[in-house]
Amino acid sequence: MRHAVAALIASSLTLFADFAVLAAEKTTPEAMFEQRIMPIFKSPNPSSCVQCHLAGVDIKNYILPSAEKTFRSMRDQGLIDLKSPADSKILKLIEMGQKDPKAPAIHANNRKAELEAFTAWIKACAADKTLSESPKLAEAEQAKPPVPDAVIRHARKDRLLESFERNIWAMRFRCMNCHTEGTPANDKYRKQFGDRVAWVRKGGSGETMNFLLESKLIDVKTPENSLLIQKPLNAVKHEGGLKFAVGDQAHKSFRQWVEDVAAIKSNAYQKVADLPPVVKSPRAFGTELWLKVGNTPPAWGDKLLQVDVHARTADGKGWEKTPIASTDRIVFGKGSMWQHTLTLFAEPGSDLAKKWANGKPFLPRGTYLLKAYVDANGRLKKDWKSPLTDKDFVGQVEITADWREGYGAMTAADGRQFRK
Known part of the structure; x- marks a missing residue:
């Protein structure tokens, strides 16, 4: 009887040991990679990256078929923080979409699954001394997006x-x-x-x-x-x-x-x-401020007319070099008339830009200089990227304007008064 009990205890201990080994095997970095990361890699669906990026990057770009090489690749690119795995850069990148409360549920679900899988796997990898101290992976073997970071940022x-x-x-x-x-x-x-x-x-x-x-x-x-x-x-x-x-x-x-x-x-x-060239331009603000030019000269008829609005300099003795507003449209030749809404401009980050961004853009009552440019030869029809320049300048006039909003409250100027 004593031997039978001993045999049963020994058998039970062996069984518990087998279960313990099996449980340990299921939580190894390799096992977790196969169970949780590879399904993401093999999925035909785009990852949660598409929530923030129009193109250029997918979480799959950082995964290799091998668990070990995927870890080494991410670690060597600074995407894994061995001292604080939960603060790893790859996890922060996945989390970025959480800031958008209006994100579709499918993105939230994908992001949650990816974040949980990578968090658990990275923690297991960081705890594995053999992995964490493994040699660097050759740069040519590292997994990364096919385009440079600047291209990825441009598509954000x-x-x-x-x-x-x-x-x-x-x-x-x-x-x-x-x-x-x-x-x-x-x-x-x-x-x-x-x-x-x-x-x-x-x-x-x-x-x-x-x-x-x-x-x-x-x-x-x-x-x-x-x-x-x-x-x-x-x-x-x-x-x-x-x-x-x-x-x-x-x-x-x-x-x-x-x-x-x-x-x-x-x-x-x-x-x-x-990538397209970076153009430094003022911030633009659309408005319902209408500008009308009546009695337009016959030479302007049925041609594109651009009118720039310049404000007084701070000392009141001259005009600002860059316009504070502008608009353009085809002149109605038969009616000798032109009218359109103004787009206002402010330097990015300036107090004026912040003010207009947080409220309704407007122009204060005062005296302004209107400068007119006409595409006399239809150059822009042949080259739409071409700007109107000083060569297209046809005249200017000073006006005093209230700049009231609405089609029925246009600020008006007389085309006959424009002078070079």
Whole structure:
């Protein structure tokens, strides 16, 4: 009997030992990698990276088929913190999407799964002395995105939003009467043409950009044929008629942004030299401040007219070199008249830019200098990127303006009074 009990105890201890070994095996870095990381690597679905990046990076870019080499690759690129695994850079990158409360549930679910899997695996790797002290992995063997960091940053949605606000959102006043979600005019057109006409969203610039990125208004293959550009040009029938002229400020802004989106989505940016040049420009703010020029000279008729608005210098003795506002449009030749809304400008980060960003952009009552430029020979139709320059200058005039808002409260100037 005593021997039978002893044999049973010995058998039980062996069984418990086997279970202990099995449990230990399931929590090794290699086992966790196979169970939790490889499914992410093999998944055909994009990772949570797409929440913050339009292109250029995926969590799969950092994973190799081998658990050991994946760890060494991440460690050697500074993505793993051995002393404080929970503070590892790769985990911080995955967590970034948590800051967006409006993120779709699918992104939140993907991010949660990725974060839990990588957190557990990295902690197990850091606790494994053999792994943590393993030699460096040759740079050629390291797993990383196929494009440089600068290209990845350029495709980040927050960077794209900055560009969107500068190029599209500031110019929305040319389109918003019919395209703003929830307005009577938009409700009418939405019933006729569908949701795409409501592309200026109630939620603001970010929601509007996200809507456009998912819409059919942008043609990635041939961006110049995008409906977002062709409609306001009236090249494709537009209920609102002609809103842009080829080469005018809005057309330039819309087309530059759309072409950038198309290049990002089609992975056209493979190296830093492929990126568009960084242009230092003032921050733009669209307004409902209308400027009208009546009695336009016959030579301006049916041509693109740009009017820049210059404010007084601080000492009141001259005019600021750079305009505080500008706008352009085709002159109505038969009516000898031109009118349009102003876009205001302020230096990025300036007190004025902050003030306008946090409230309604406006111009104070006062005296201003209007400078007019005409595309007399249709140069911009042939080269839409070309700007109007001093060679296109046709005259200037001083005005005193109240700058009231609205179509019925236009600030007016007389075209006959412009002098070179």
